[in-house]
Amino acid sequence: MATSAPNPRVLSGMRPTGQLHLGNFHGALKNWVELQYQYECFFFIADWHALTTGYDDTSQLEENTWQMVIDWLGAGLNPSACTLFIQSKVPEHAELHLLLSMITPLGWLERVPSYKDQQEQLKEKDLATYGFLGYPLLQSADILLYRPKYVPVGEDQVAHVEITREVARRFNHVYGREKDFEAKAEKAVKRLGSKNAQLYHELRRAYQTSGEARALERAAALLAGNARLTVADRERLQGYLEGTGRVILTEPEVLLTNTPKVPGLDGRKMSKSYGNTIGLREDPAEVAKKLKTMQTDPARARRSDPGNPDICPVFDLHRIYSSAETQAWAAAGCKSAGIGCLECKKPLIEAVVAEIETIRARAKEYEDNRDAVRGIIAEGCEKAREAARETMQEVRAAMGLEYR
Numbered sequence: 001m002a003t004s005a006p007n008p009r010v011l012s013g014m015r016p017t018g019q020l021h022l023g024n025f026h027g028a029l030k031n032w033v034e035l036q037y038q039y040e041c042f043f044f045i046a047d048w049h050a051l052t053t054g055y056d057d058t059s060q061l062e063e064n065t066w067q068m069v070i071d072w073l074g075a076g077l078n079p080s081a082c083t084l085f086i087q088s089k090v091p092e093h094a095e096l097h098l099l100l101s102m103i104t105p106l107g108w109l110e111r112v113p114s115y116k117d118q119q120e121q122l123k124e125k126d127l128a129t130y131g132f133l134g135y136p137l138l139q140s141a142d143i144l145l146y147r148p149k150y151v152p153v154g155e156d157q158v159a160h161v162e163i164t165r166e167v168a169r170r171f172n173h174v175y176g177r178e179k180d181f182e183a184k185a186e187k188a189v190k191r192l193g194s195k196n197a198q199l200y201h202e203l204r205r206a207y208q209t210s211g212e213a214r215a216l217e218r219a220a221a222l223l224a225g226n227a228r229l230t231v232a233d234r235e236r237l238q239g240y241l242e243g244t245g246r247v248i249l250t251e252p253e254v255l256l257t258n259t260p261k262v263p264g265l266d267g268r269k270m271s272k273s274y275g276n277t278i279g280l281r282e283d284p285a286e287v288a289k290k291l292k293t294m295q296t297d298p299a300r301a302r303r304s305d306p307g308n309p310d311i312c313p314v315f316d317l318h319r320i321y322s323s324a325e326t327q328a329w330a331a332a333g334c335k336s337a338g339i340g341c342l343e344c345k346k347p348l349i350e351a352v353v354a355e356i357e358t359i360r361a362r363a364k365e366y367e368d369n370r371d372a373v374r375g376i377i378a379e380g381c382e383k384a385r386e387a388a389r390e391t392m393q394e395v396r397a398a399m400g401l402e403y404r
């Protein structure tokens with residue numbers, strides 16, 4: 001192909017819940033660390049999201065945010081490979097949220113499964129607020145602002161990405177119509193240069209006559225890789241390609257994170273609210289102590305009783321941390337009562353402690369240097385704002401709010 005497209009963009013966010021634990025690490029963060037080297041990644045601290053359920057006590061918000069950034073860095077997010085920022089430092093999130101709220105039917109928000117679920121789960125809080133209802137739409141704004149191709153999230157967030165796609169479609173439908181759309185699109189085609197213009201026309205024909213997905217992809221890459229196009233023209237050509245109006249907000253796709261079952265110390269899912277966690281930066285001696293007393297197969301009361309690894313939470317950790325050989329050794333030794341639980345835990349403790357030590361070592365330099373952390377975030381916010389500003393210019397113009 002004549003032009004090569006830049007890496008597709010990825011965006012994801014996390015609420016600042018304070019220091020992260022192994023559940024957070026294996027459920028999301030580890031995945032982000034891999035993605036940063038394959039895509040153009042934007043990762044942010046969703047501090048406004050924390051307010052949607054925790055508006056009554058904000059005393060820990062800032063410190064939780066900084067601690068989470070340090071966890072991210074410790075886990076291996078590399079500020080020269082990805083962009084790290086704080087949501088509230090990019091006010092465009094709020095502006096887009098407001099504008100999208102104008103076209104979002106209430107029913108769409110009321111039907112999001114987490115709306116009723118969370119209200120029931122967090123009964124002690126009054127969540128009959130405007131902000132809580134609007135939370136999935138705030139998330140839509142978070143996403144659409146950066147026009148990412150992929151949003152890596154777990155199963156629980158898929159419905160939020162789905163509503164984001166619906167909101168984008170509705171926005172484009174309402175504001176992507178231009179009277180002279182075809183003429184403007186054809187003019188933009190010319191700007192591609194004669195060779196690429198011909199290729200674009202061919203691919204467009206291929207897509208529109210036979211629905212060839214490959215043709216759509218190639219044409220989209222052709223547009224993405226063309227630095228001479230203005231953003232508005234790129235949107236026109238994308239819409240012209242697909243047979244719609246201008247595509248101002250692009251529909252993101254879920255990149256489903258495979259989330260292994262991370263059991264907590266009591267065998268239930270590892271979760272801060274259960275108080276059964278192992279922190280990402282916890283003292284290694286403390287980690288070893290916790291693991292030694294971790295819940296095992298409750299039926300295995302004595303050393304001489306055989307156990308069942310399939311119902312043992314410790315074995316779930318082996319599945320994450322141990323090689324196939326070690327897993328086979330543990331399973332066989334458990335079922336035959338050939339090994340004791342402490343023996344079984346030994347290689348696991350070593351693996352968990354080694355991982356935590358790596359994270360602690362990387363985090364250390366940031367724990368001792370808050371200014372370095374602030375600097376990383378300041379730079380990330382600047383980059384995020386630049387991307388956000390570009391989208392907002394298009395959004396405002398499309399909605400008739402340009403005031404030029």
Ligand code: TRP
Nearest residue numbers: 011012013014015046049139142
């Ligand atoms: N709602 C997400 C959560 O609770 C966090 C989040 C906020 C997010 N905005 C986002 C995730 C945008 C992905 C993209 O985990």
Ligand code: SF4
Nearest residue numbers: 297307312334341344
């Ligand atoms: Fe669990 Fe290992 Fe004990 Fe078996 S031997 S019950 S797998 S800790």
